[in-house]
Amino acid sequence: MNPQKHNYNLPTRSNLCKIFAITAFILYIFIIYHHSISSFCNSPLKKPLINKAIASSISPSPSPPSPPPPTNVSHLVFGISGSVNAWRDRKAYFREWWRPNVTRGYIFFDKVPTMDILPWPGINKLPPYRVSENTTKFKVYSRHVKPEVIRIVRTILETFREGDKDVRWYIMGDDDTIFFLDNLVDLLGRYDHTKYFYIGGVSECVKSNFDFSFEMAFGGAGFALSYPLVEALVANIDRCVETYPFYFVSDQILSACIADLGVPLTSEKGFHQIDLVHDISGFLSAHPQAPLISLHHLDIATPIFPTKNRHKSVRNLMTAAKVDQSRLLQQTVCYHKQKSWAFSIAWGYSAYIYEHTIPRSILRRPLETFTPWSLKRRPPDYMFNTRLVNNNSCETPHVFFFRSIKRVISNSNSNNNNNSNSHSNTTTTDEIMMTYTRYKPRQLPPCSPNHSADHITKIRVYSPTTKLDFAENRGECCDVLNHVDGKNTAEVRIRACKKTEIIIV
Numbered sequence: 146m147n148p149q150k151h152n153y154n155l156p157t158r159s160n161l162c163k164i165f166a167i168t169a170f171i172l173y174i175f176i177i178y179h180h181s182i183s184s185f186c187n188s189p190l191k192k193p194l195i196n197k198a199i200a201s202s203i204s205p206s207p208s209p210p211s212p213p214p215p216t217n218v219s220h221l222v223f224g225i226s227g228s229v230n231a232w233r234d235r236k237a238y239f240r241e242w243w244r245p246n247v248t249r250g251y252i253f254f255d256k257v258p259t260m261d262i263l264p265w266p267g268i269n270k271l272p273p274y275r276v277s278e279n280t281t282k283f284k285v286y287s288r289h290v291k292p293e294v295i296r297i298v299r300t301i302l303e304t305f306r307e308g309d310k311d312v313r314w315y316i317m318g319d320d321d322t323i324f325f326l327d328n329l330v331d332l333l334g335r336y337d338h339t340k341y342f343y344i345g346g347v348s349e350c351v352k353s354n355f356d357f358s359f360e361m362a363f364g365g366a367g368f369a370l371s372y373p374l375v376e377a378l379v380a381n382i383d384r385c386v387e388t389y390p391f392y393f394v395s396d397q398i399l400s401a402c403i404a405d406l407g408v409p410l411t412s413e414k415g416f417h418q419i420d421l422v423h424d425i426s427g428f429l430s431a432h433p434q435a436p437l438i439s440l441h442h443l444d445i446a447t448p449i450f451p452t453k454n455r456h457k458s459v460r461n462l463m464t465a466a467k468v469d470q471s472r473l474l475q476q477t478v479c480y481h482k483q484k485s486w487a488f489s490i491a492w493g494y495s496a497y498i499y500e501h502t503i504p505r506s507i508l509r510r511p512l513e514t515f516t517p518w519s520l521k522r523r524p525p526d527y528m529f530n531t532r533l534v535n536n537n538s539c540e541t542p543h544v545f546f547f548r549s550i551k552r553v554i555s556n557s558n559s560n561n562n563n564n565s566n567s568h569s570n571t572t573t574t575d576e577i578m579m580t581y582t583r584y585k586p587r588q589l590p591p592c593s594p595n596h597s598a599d600h601i602t603k604i605r606v607y608s609p610t611t612k613l614d615f616a617e618n619r620g621e622c623c624d625v626l627n628h629v630d631g632k633n634t635a636e637v638r639i640r641a642c643k644k645t646e647i648i649i650v
């Protein structure tokens with residue numbers, strides 16, 4: 146190496162000092178700058194897109210705001226429109242879902258309660274009741290086509306006026322609406338309560354939606370309004386009542402009012418008006434792939450469990466709901482290859498065996514055991530496809546209904562009897578075990594000679610103890626467990642589907 150070659154470049158002593166000072170200064174500035182930026186936005190260079198959003202949302206304050214705590218049942222307030230005359234019969238349904246000391250809300254009666262429903266049970270049994278404000282004083286009252294609905298429309302205003310704190314959502318419902326609270330809380334948790342939201346469901350019947358509106362939440366199914374929407378609504382509610390004196394249903398006036406505020410309906414498939422009569426078991430056995438939020442009109446349809454009365458039927462469904470609401474009514478289909486049977490399970494409600502491997506895409510259409518509200522069939526009657534009930538042995542299921550449920554510890558031998566590490570290391574798993582029992586003999590010849598399911602009297606269904614995650618947006622799979630020959634109990638285990646698994650024979 147020749148030092149001389151580089152000599153011309155060597156700085157003098159004083160220059161060296163200058164360069165050192167400047168370098169140190171630049172370094173200092175850089176460190177300070179970099180440090181402050183990274184404490185602001187968690188290393189901006191790694192995730193530039195995300196950090197841009199965070200930085201702009203927090204610009205004035207030095208520490209990022211924590212997200213609001215997750216929505217829980219305490220953030221909900223219910224406003225129930227009730228009728229004094231119907232309460233005696235309806236309170237049994239109401240008590241099945243109301244959680245004393247947990248659920249917040251009020252029942253608004255049409256008149257002062259009569260002695261037969263008094264004394265009113267304390268707050269630790271039922272919500273407090275209120276008597277709706279007398280609306281005869283309103284100018285519009287005399288020219289309204291159905292003045293009684295003004296009271297029901299104003300339930301939201303009267304609920305809001307109670308002034309509850311920390312409310313994110315107001316839930317409106319009738320005294321015969323049954324809510325599934327855990328599912329409702331999870332559903333609402335997926336929406337931003339600081340924005341304007343009107344969440345509910347339309348009717349099952351095309352005609353009802355045509356007559357009222359396809360953009361209206363049907364009140365019997367219940368619906369949810371975010372806090373800011375309720376603020377806007379109550380500021381205008383009396384004007385809306387005056388604007389729409391020709392609407393004879395309160396839901397119509399409310400939906401018109403909300404539309405005029407510029408807010409659309411967010412339709413969720415788990416809200417059920419149940420504008421269906423007679424036997425609704427076909428409908429409940431093929432629930433859409435969405436969490437069950439509400440049921441209505443159960444005192445009009447025949448009991449949902451044919452061997453029980455209406456109230457005991459609801460209680461039976463709630464027995465399953467208490468163990469796992471997320472899966473309630475969710476349909477799972479699997480096949481027994483050798484027998485050519487299809488199993489369709491509606492979790493916590495029914496289990497069907499078909500003696501034919503009907504594809505899942507067809508089985509998700511409800512069997513039309515029911516009749517539209519209008520009682521007249523003039524297709525298209527429903528907002529969904531159905532399968533007609535007939536006497537075809539290959540299309541008519543053997544019907545079993547939910548009987549009991551418990552948590553069990555079982556030796557996990559994997560799902561298909563083929564456990565790779567099957568030495569003495571037996572892992573035990575916590576599972577839910579349900580029993581479904583045959584309702585009645587099918588009284589049809591078998592679909593094919595040696596494959597009758599007539600001898601099956603019970604179906605045992607196992608399912609995971611973890612909640613079903615609807616964000617996954619995929620139904621579950623199942624396996625038919627044992628050899629069913631000679632046994633009269635069939636066993637099915639529900640599990641997550643494998644990555645590319647298709648439910649096909």
Ligand SMILES: *[C@@H]1O[C@H](CO)[C@@H](O)[C@H](O)[C@H]1NC(C)=O
Nearest residue numbers: 214215216217218219220311
């Ligand atoms: C619901 O969340 C709030 C915080 O927003 C909390 O104070 C409250 O205790 C929670 N309630 C329940 C029942 O978990």
Ligand SMILES: *[C@@H]1O[C@H](CO)[C@@H](O)[C@H](O)[C@H]1NC(C)=O
Nearest residue numbers: 244245246247267268269270
């Ligand atoms: C509800 O709360 C009251 C008072 O806080 C208490 O006395 C009552 O036992 C509670 N009821 C239930 C069902 O938890």
Ligand SMILES: *[C@@H]1O[C@H](CO)[C@@H](O)[C@H](O)[C@H]1NC(C)=O
Nearest residue numbers: 255256257278279280281282
């Ligand atoms: C409302 O007020 C009118 C007139 O004051 C009265 O005739 C009517 O009975 C009241 N209605 C109720 C439900 O109290």
Ligand SMILES: *[C@@H]1O[C@H](CO)[C@@H](O)[C@H](O)[C@H]1NC(C)=O
Nearest residue numbers: 533534535536537541588589
């Ligand atoms: C099925 O057959 C039974 C008895 O023969 C009859 O009463 C019933 O109406 C039939 N049902 C249908 C849907 O055809």
Ligand SMILES: *[C@@H]1O[C@H](CO)[C@@H](O)[C@H](O)[C@H]1NC(C)=O
Nearest residue numbers: 560561562563564565566567
């Ligand atoms: C079960 O395991 C055996 C060997 O351990 C293997 O040959 C067979 O293919 C497996 N069956 C299934 C259905 O995975």
Ligand SMILES: *[C@@H]1O[C@H](CO)[C@@H](O)[C@H](O)[C@H]1NC(C)=O
Nearest residue numbers: 566567568569570571572573
């Ligand atoms: C079972 O396997 C796990 C994990 O391999 C191990 O930690 C555990 O000790 C085993 N238990 C027995 C009883 O062999």
Ligand SMILES: *[C@@H]1O[C@H](CO)[C@@H](O)[C@H](O)[C@H]1NC(C)=O
Nearest residue numbers: 483484592593594595596597
């Ligand atoms: C049904 O079973 C009988 C005897 O068990 C046998 O002879 C017959 O071939 C079987 N039929 C079919 C279609 O498998």
